[in-house]
Amino acid sequence: xxxxxxxxxxxxxxxxxxxxxxxxxxxxxxxxxxxxxxxxxxxxxxxxxxxxxxxxxxxxxxxxxxxxxxxxxxxxxxxxxxxxxxxxxxxxxxxxxxxxxxxxxxxxxxxxxxxxxxxxxxxxxxxxxxxxxxxxxxxxxxxxxxxxxxxxxxxxxxxxxxxxxxxxxxxxxxxxxxxxxxxxxxxxxxxxxxxxxxxxxxxxxxxxxxxxxxxxxxxxxxxxxxxxxxxxxxxxxxxxxxxxxxxxxxxxxxxxxxxxxxxxxxxxxxxxxxx
Amino acid sequence: xxxxxxxxxxxxxxxxxxxxxxxxxxxxxxxxxxxxxxxxxxxxxxxxxxxxxxxxxxxxxxxxxxxxxxxxxxxxxxxxxxxxxxxxxxxxxxxxxxxxxxxxxxxxxxxxxxxxxxxxxxxxxxxxxxxxxxxxxxxxxxxxxxxxxxxxxxxxxxxxxxxxxxxxxxxxxxxxxxxxxxxxxxxxxxxxxxxxxxxxxxxxxxxxxxxxxxxxxxxxxxxxxxxxxxxxxxxxxxxxxxxxxxxxxxxxxxxxxxxxxxxxxxxxxxxxxxxxxxxxxxxxxxxxxxxxxxxxxxxxxxxx
Amino acid sequence: xxxxxxxxxxxxxxxxxxxxxxxxxxxxxxxxxxxxxxxxxxxxxxxxxxxxxxxxxxxxxxxxxxxxxxxxxxxxxxxxxxxxxxxxxxxxxxxxxxxxxxxxxxxxxxxxxxxxxxxxxxxxxxxxxxxxxxxxxxxxxxxxxxxxxxxxxxxxxxxxxxxxxxxxxxxxxxxxxxxxxxxxxxxxxxxxxxxxxxxxxxxxxxxxxxxxxxxxxxxxxxxxxxxxxxxxxxxxxxxxxx
Numbered sequence: 092x093x094x095x096x097x098x099x100x101x102x103x104x105x106x107x108x109x110x111x112x113x114x115x116x117x118x119x120x121x122x123x124x125x126x127x128x129x130x131x132x133x134x135x136x137x138x139x140x141x142x143x144x145x146x147x148x149x150x151x152x153x154x155x156x157x158x159x160x161x162x163x164x165x166x167x168x169x170x171x172x173x174x175x176x177x178x179x180x181x182x183x184x185x186x187x188x189x190x191x192x193x194x195x196x197x198x199x200x201x202x203x204x205x206x207x208x209x210x211x212x213x214x215x216x217x218x219x220x221x222x223x224x225x226x227x228x229x230x231x232x233x234x235x236x237x238x239x240x241x242x243x244x245x246x247x248x249x250x251x252x253x254x255x256x257x258x259x260x261x262x263x264x265x266x267x268x269x270x271x272x273x274x275x276x277x278x279x280x281x282x283x284x285x286x287x288x289x290x291x292x293x294x295x296x297x298x299x300x301x302x303x304x305x306x307x308x309x310x311x312x313x314x315x316x317x318x319x320x321x322x323x324x325x326x327x328x329x330x331x332x333x334x335x336x337x338x339x340x341x342x343x344x345x346x347x348x349x350x351x352x353x354x355x356x357x358x359x360x361x362x363x364x365x366x
Numbered sequence: 367x368x369x370x371x372x373x374x375x376x377x378x379x380x381x382x383x384x385x386x387x388x389x390x391x392x393x394x395x396x397x398x399x400x401x402x403x404x405x406x407x408x409x410x411x412x413x414x415x416x417x418x419x420x421x422x423x424x425x426x427x428x429x430x431x432x433x434x435x436x437x438x439x440x441x442x443x444x445x446x447x448x449x450x451x452x453x454x455x456x457x458x459x460x461x462x463x464x465x466x467x468x469x470x471x472x473x474x475x476x477x478x479x480x481x482x483x484x485x486x487x488x489x490x491x492x493x494x495x496x497x498x499x500x501x502x503x504x505x506x507x508x509x510x511x512x513x514x515x516x517x518x519x520x521x522x523x524x525x526x527x528x529x530x531x532x533x534x535x536x537x538x539x540x541x542x543x544x545x546x547x548x549x550x551x552x553x554x555x556x557x558x559x560x561x562x563x564x565x566x567x568x569x570x571x572x573x574x575x576x577x578x579x580x581x582x583x584x585x586x587x588x589x590x591x592x593x594x595x596x597x598x599x600x601x602x603x604x605x606x607x608x609x610x611x612x613x614x615x616x617x618x619x620x621x622x623x624x625x626x627x628x629x630x631x632x633x634x635x636x637x638x639x640x641x642x643x644x645x646x647x648x649x650x651x652x653x654x655x656x657x658x659x660x661x662x663x664x665x666x667x668x669x670x
Numbered sequence: 671x672x673x674x675x676x677x678x679x680x681x682x683x684x685x686x687x688x689x690x691x692x693x694x695x696x697x698x699x700x701x702x703x704x705x706x707x708x709x710x711x712x713x714x715x716x717x718x719x720x721x722x723x724x725x726x727x728x729x730x731x732x733x734x735x736x737x738x739x740x741x742x743x744x745x746x747x748x749x750x751x752x753x754x755x756x757x758x759x760x761x762x763x764x765x766x767x768x769x770x771x772x773x774x775x776x777x778x779x780x781x782x783x784x785x786x787x788x789x790x791x792x793x794x795x796x797x798x799x800x801x802x803x804x805x806x807x808x809x810x811x812x813x814x815x816x817x818x819x820x821x822x823x824x825x826x827x828x829x830x831x832x833x834x835x836x837x838x839x840x841x842x843x844x845x846x847x848x849x850x851x852x853x854x855x856x857x858x859x860x861x862x863x864x865x866x867x868x869x870x871x872x873x874x875x876x877x878x879x880x881x882x883x884x885x886x887x888x889x890x891x892x893x894x895x896x897x898x899x900x901x902x903x904x905x906x907x908x909x910x911x912x
Contacts, residue, residue: 107754107755107756107757107760107761108751108753108754108755108756109753109762109765110751110753110756110761110764110765110768110769110772111762111764111765111767111768140764143764143767190519191519191520194519194521213524213527216527216531217531217534219534220527220530220531220534223527223530224523224524224526224527224530225523227523227526227527227530228521228523232526232598232599232600233599233600233601234530234533234599234600234601234602235601236601237530237599238534256534256535302786309795330767331763331764331767343763344741344763345738345739345763345766345767347739348738348739348740348741348763351734351739351740352694352734352739352740352741354695354741355697356697356698359696359697359698360697360698363698
């Protein structure tokens with residue numbers, strides 16, 4: 092062994108410094124979820140730091156949407172724990188919350204945008220009302236404030252506020268997603284979950300919605316988890332990427348590394364098929 | 367032993383019309399409804415000699431409560447003298463041998479449709495309200511099993527949303543009757559089609575209110591001294607009907623809920639909606655020794 | 671940055687690369703592409719290393735491996751941070767992300783333009799993220815756009831509509847506005863006009879003087895002759911079947 096290598100060896104022996112000092116905003120450990128005999132998610136760990144955008148990519152059936160639904164506390168896994176860095180709740184495994192606590196936690200701290208706007212919006216109610224409902228569930232009871240907060244939130248989602256009292260039914264797909272987004276960010280959630288938010292939109296509209304998301308991310312440093320089968324969307328948005336296949340994480344890394352130097356055969360296939 | 371010794375003598379019907387097992391079931395449901403204020407308790411809802419929708423829910427509860435010393439008053443939209451009110455009251459007299467009255471003060475059981483009397487009810491009185499639709503969430507959720515889950519979750523955001531949108535569209539809340547109200551800080555009820563004027567009378571009242579829907583087979587209750595809060599925004603106060611300065615043309619009484627009587631010239635006259643309350647005022651004006659009870663509203667204002 | 675007036679000492683080390691190796695395993699082709707093998711060098715504050723070698727020798731690959739856009743196959747890249755020494759070859763993704771935000775810059779000729787963000791905002795962003803007030807950051811951004819020869823009327827326009835050359839200038843201004851500790855320069859001068867090249871070299875000289883360590887690949891190495899402290903020659907490695 093040369094002197095140089097010896098020096099290297101001594102350096103490795105002590106723990107390298109941690110540069111990311113913030114605690115993770117979202118931590119999932121050992122998540123497994125079966126539907127009958129089907130293993131939807133097997134032993135998955137997820138860590139998302141404050142202000143980070145984690146992209147989860149995979150084909151349909153890879154378990155990515157199931158994972159997102161568990162983050163939204165819509166599903167409970169057979170095994171695993173889930174923590175969000177919320178003041179006073181850091182130590183609580185959110186899967187142990189009862190139905191009532193889950194609801195209030197979701198209303199207060201988790202925002203979600205679904206691919207299908209019908210899942211996220213009340214189509215017969217007004218756009219501003221859809222945003223206000225979220226605030227109402229969280230216990231806000233001042234009409235003037237509800238209105239103002241709904242207006243601000245719609246504006247932040249780059250929704251034309253003069254249409255705030257129309258209904259989502261009258262809107263294009265892109266605009267419906269903006270209303271969902273406004274609703275999701277109205278309470279400044281700890282984490283914003285995006286489930287194929289631009290899938291099904293025209294490419295040009297998709298770019299505009301992604302741009303809005305990017306802006307929001309930059310201006311407010313919202314922690315996001317983005318699930319998509321569309322690599323272009325993930326590449327545009329994500330800081331880090333998790334690649335899922337058949338319920339397992341096959342690879343994860345910095346977004347540029349995943350796209351420029353994919354390691355796993357499946358990821359290579361995915362990336363090369365796209366490029 | 368003869369069969370005759372084991373059976374009761376033949377009668378046309380059981381006391382209080384309903385058979386004892388039916389009454390026992392309803393009593394149990396009522397107890398549960400009192401134990402969980404505002405919670406809608408399902409019940410069997412028997413056949414009674416009246417069509418569904420004409421007060422069969424209230425009728426079954428009242429029949430269950432009957433005893434020979436009961437004094438029963440029946441109100442139909444404020445009036446004691448409508449055909450419906452008269453026949454229900456007479457029915458109670460026939461099947462229960464009870465004392466019939468029109469005077470709120472005298473009654474021990476008051477069955478009502480669409481109104482709560484103006485005179486304050488006491489702790490020894492029971493108010494039975496007839497309910498056509500017990501479900502406040504029906505406007506936002508057509509699937510009743512989902513609505514029940516929403517009650518379980520206290521998921522009432524969409525009820526607020528309706529009020530929000532009424533304010534957005536009309537500048538005021540357009541809910542006139544069945545105003546959704548939170549009972550005991552937990553369950554939202556529809557207080558039956560009483561006007562907004564009457565909803566406040568349920569809050570922290572001395573008397574027990576039992577609400578019963580015969581067709582929908584639901585009983586719920588507001589026990590005495592229980593909070594009943596109409597859903598309102600902090601900055602948009604609850605408003606009752608503008609009747610505080612209306613004067614009854616027959617009794618000259620001001621400050622109570624009125625019936626509006628349109629006139630040929632386009633104007634309107636007003637008369638007291640609580641008919642026997644009006645009768646008492648007239649008799650008193652003619653010099654009869656009539657005792658008018660304490661009222662919830664004084665000078666057109668809710669007295670709390 | 672602290673300026674110490676003292677006897678010149680050896681500048682502090684920034685990076686020590688030991689046996690760094692990169693190869694690309696292409697699963698679908700059942701092939702491994704060797705990029706570079708067993709690279710050693712050391713870099714101190716204010717030093718400038720020029721990477722040399724023919725096309726395909728792995729110059730850009732080395733830069734990207736140090737930036738962790740590529741995952742190394744072997745070896746170490748010990749980087750000295752104020753918290754201690756961290757191996758860029760094996761550090762956690764989030765720590766690499768912190769370093770990229772804080773002190774390691776990568777300059778290429780390509781701009782990752784986003785729609786509807788003005789050129790001056792694109793340039794000002796690193797300063798804003800580092801905590802500079804918006805107005806102040808904009809002033810600085812405009813100064814650098816001017817220095818790289820971007821026409822004033824373009825400052826408030828969206829770079830996604832610019833020509834390649836103009837985009838590159840915006841990109842350079844953005845990449846160099848915030849002094850980093852380590853700058854990785856991947857042919858930043860390619861296809862730049864003479865004035866912009868001069869502005870770039872001037873800025874690099876300034877940065878070097880202020881202690882920024884740099885590793886660069888240059889299309890016109892003669893532009894930066896005066897800056898070079900070390901040269902590392904890379905050789906192309908053959909592609910082998912598995």
